[in-house]
C-alpha cells in the first residue's frame with residue numbers, strides 16, 4: 604500500500620468523505636488585496652472609537668472569568684436582542700423568543716440540524732443566498748432549487764407548485780434577497796407559509812425561515828409581526844451587515860419559544876464564547892450610532908442605483924446594501940475588467956449580472972468611474988435605462 608501521507612497528489616476525493624461532498628467546492632468569495640473592496644456586503648465604516656473602547660472594557664471584564672464556561676443560554680445577550688427587535692420591528696419579542704449563535708450561518712445550521720437532516724428536504728428560490736443550499740448539504744438535507752421570474756421576483760404560482768410537489772420540510776425566503784437585492788412582499792411570504800403548511804398537513808407542517816440579513820437597509824418593515832400565530836415561522840437576523848460587525852460572528856433568530864427550545868437539542872454546549880457575548884452586548888449599547896451609518900449607506904445605495912441607470916445599466920430594485928447590475932454578455936469578463944481598475948465586485952454566477960456593495964462615497968465613486976469605462980454591455984453598447992418598480 605502507498606504511504607498516503609507522503610503522496611502530494613492526494614486530493615479530497617482520495618479520502619473516505621461522504622459521497623454527497625465529492626467534487627464539490629467550498630464557499631469562497633475571493634479575499635483579494637485591492638484598493639476598493641465592494642464584494643461581500645460588509646459595512647465599509649470601521650466601528651466608532653467610543654464603541655471600540657466599550658468593547659475593550661466589556662471584554663476585559665469577560666477575560667477575568669475565562670476560566671469558566673460562558674453563559675450557555677446567553678440570557679443577557681438574548682434579552683438585549685429582544686429589546687432591539689421589539690423597538691425596531693414593531694412587534695413585541697421576549698428573550699424566550701430569541702436565540703443567538705456564531706453568525707446567522709450557524710443559526711441556519713442549527714435550524715437544519717433540527718428540522719432538516721437525512722431523509723428530509725429544504726427549498727430555496729434561486730438565485731438566492733448560496734449558503735442555504737450549502738448548509739443543507741452539510742447537514743445531509745436534500746436541496747430543492749425553486750424558481751424565480753426573469754425580474755428575480757418569486758414566481759408565486761410556480762413556487763406553490765414546487766412546494767406542493769416536493770413537500771419540503773424547510774422553506775427559505777430571503778428578503779431582501781441576496782444577490783438580487785429585491786424584497787419579497789409580505790403577501791408572498793404568507794402564501795408560501797400557507798402552501799408549506801398545507802403540503803405537510805398530515806405531520807406538524809414545515810418550517811419557514813425568513814432570512815432578514817439586510818432588513819435594516821430596506822425601504823419596508825421587518826416581517827417580525829407575521830410571527831403572531833405562526834409557530835413554524837422563523838425570522839433570521841445578523842449583526843454582520845447593518846451593525847457593521849461581520850468580524851464579530853453574531854447571528855440570531857426570532858420565533859415561537861418552542862422553536863428556541865427545539866434548537867437546544869442540537870446546539871453545541873457553550874457554543875457562544877464569553878468574548879463574543881461581551882462584544883455583541885457592547886455593540887448593542889451603540890445601536891443608535893450604528894444605525895446612523897445604515898441611513899448613509901441607504902442613501903449611497905439609492906445613488907448607485909440612480910447613477911448606474913443613468914449610465915445605461917439595468918439595475919434590480921434594491922432594498923439591501925448592495926445593487927445587482929448588468930447586463931453583460933460575459934459577466935465574468937466584466938468582473939475582471941472592473942477588478943483591473945482596482946475595484947472588487949462580486950460575480951455570484953447569475954448569468955449577465957454582477958453585484959456591488961454600497962461602500963463609502965469615495966469607494967462608490969471609484970466603482971462608478973470604473974464601470975463608466977466598461978466596454979462589455981450586452982451588444983457592446985449600453986442598453987437604454989429601464990424602468991424598474993421600487
Ligand SMILES: *Cc1c(COP(=O)(O)O)cnc(C)c1O
Pocket residue numbers: 644705706707708709732777781814816840841842843844849852853854
Ligand atoms: C451575509 C448574509 C448572512 C450573514 O451571515 P452571518 O453568518 O451572520 O455573517 C445571512 N444571510 C444572508 C442572505 C446573507 O447575505
